[in-house]
Amino acid sequence: MSAKVSLVIFLTLLIASCSAKRKPYTPCKSLVLFFHDIIYNGNNAANATSAIVAAPEGGNLTKLAAQFHFGNIAVFDDPITLDNNLHSKPVGRAQGFYIYDTKNTYTSWLGFTFVLNTTDHQGTITFAGADPIMQKTRDISVTGGTGDFFMHRGIATIMTDAFEGEVYFRLRVDIKFYDCWSY
Amino acid sequence: MSAKVSLVIFLTLLIASCSAKRKPYTPCKSLVLFFHDIIYNGNNAANATSAIVAAPEGGNLTKLAAQFHFGNIAVFDDPITLDNNLHSKPVGRAQGFYIYDTKNTYTSWLGFTFVLNTTDHQGTITFAGADPIMQKTRDISVTGGTGDFFMHRGIATIMTDAFEGEVYFRLRVDIKFYDCWSY
């Protein structure tokens, strides 16, 4: 192979590596995790992992509000597991809040962080975005990370894996990082 | 043109494309949208798109608090339009919350998402940041996106386009993305 041809190949590869933002994107890291939310209803103090802390006029803090829970804010500290079993050994905590923000359907807005603390993963992943609960899957933004997830960004696909009345729900979160920084 | 000169030009262009973070920055995508907030005051349940859900001691949920509304949190699900007319066909919903956070002037902190669902735009744009309301224009961060706005980041310039008493306000949002990922 001539030097000239080598150079062309080399430069082509170089350009490809520089202008990396082309589809289809391949995640540089992926995680699938579950978290479990048990909301306080006045009778389950021992088990509850979340609590209603704000409600619209006429609402209260032990029952989700009338119009599709519009105006409720819940604060949570939920166990994260590797599978869909509430009783599996937690690998971390999902901490933050959700608000119900629509009057004529169920939607919420999420701001929360996964705090992971295992031999496999040490660090935090922070999420923000709209969660149109009634859709089978919905994407929210991964806006930052620390530790093993230093400076990471990505997309999380959320699925409601189970819900029981207005007390328990379980979310499956498929996290795909597209911007990874090794640390 | 000699091969050598071509190579120099080529490499120069290559360097320029690699070290892209130089001013002046040109947005890779821009959008101008309006959203409309009608806050619940006890008498406008049918029209209201937002509600006060938290207030400081002594406050209530149908009237914004005394000291420049310090301590109020409002949850909203506001229509987004392409122009400044509340009655134009919505292109999506602005969903999230704002808090009033200063005792001696009007400032707020915003965490919200534009959920767009039209033939032109499908996806979400998430915003976070301080909003010093009394300034004519103020910049907040676009921290993430999904769908057509997959992994996007940028800056949104907010202007109060109209306000009527303490019930209605309309914001104009000039979104400029500087980090775009085609999808």
Place this chain on the structure above:
Amino acid sequence: MSAKVSLVIFLTLLIASCSAKRKPYTPCKSLVLFFHDIIYNGNNAANATSAIVAAPEGGNLTKLAAQFHFGNIAVFDDPITLDNNLHSKPVGRAQGFYIYDTKNTYTSWLGFTFVLNTTDHQGTITFAGADPIMQKTRDISVTGGTGDFFMHRGIATIMTDAFEGEVYFRLRVDIKFYDCWSY
């Protein structure tokens, strides 16, 4: 030096500058700042810079809640200083909210913005993430910036520099930006 050797050196440097995300990372910009939070307790209206605005069932807005303050949301507008003296000339305001989100230890979730307005720094820095208060240092994400911090991202290391009862605390924030855009 032959033209060929020059070219190799040149291309090597070019590759290095393109694939920048390698450890060890060096911050492109660093800042150390302090902010001071005086929470309203019913008797300190003149000095208070923050207020409890949401509480779990049974709680109130002048006293942090019983179970490690689980379920409290506080809104704040705190002075930022260059040193650890509450009475130093402020260089800006820290504005946003924190929530206490665990029932069996002190942890919070933070969403806030530094609004800086001095000859040295004009612009905003927005933070989000979990704050496990009892740890000596904890990292949260810097998710965006405006003005001098246009499009910046990074990591902030938070330390509790002082606290006095349940009324005053001071945080030291070491901000390290790893993604800087000159503006």
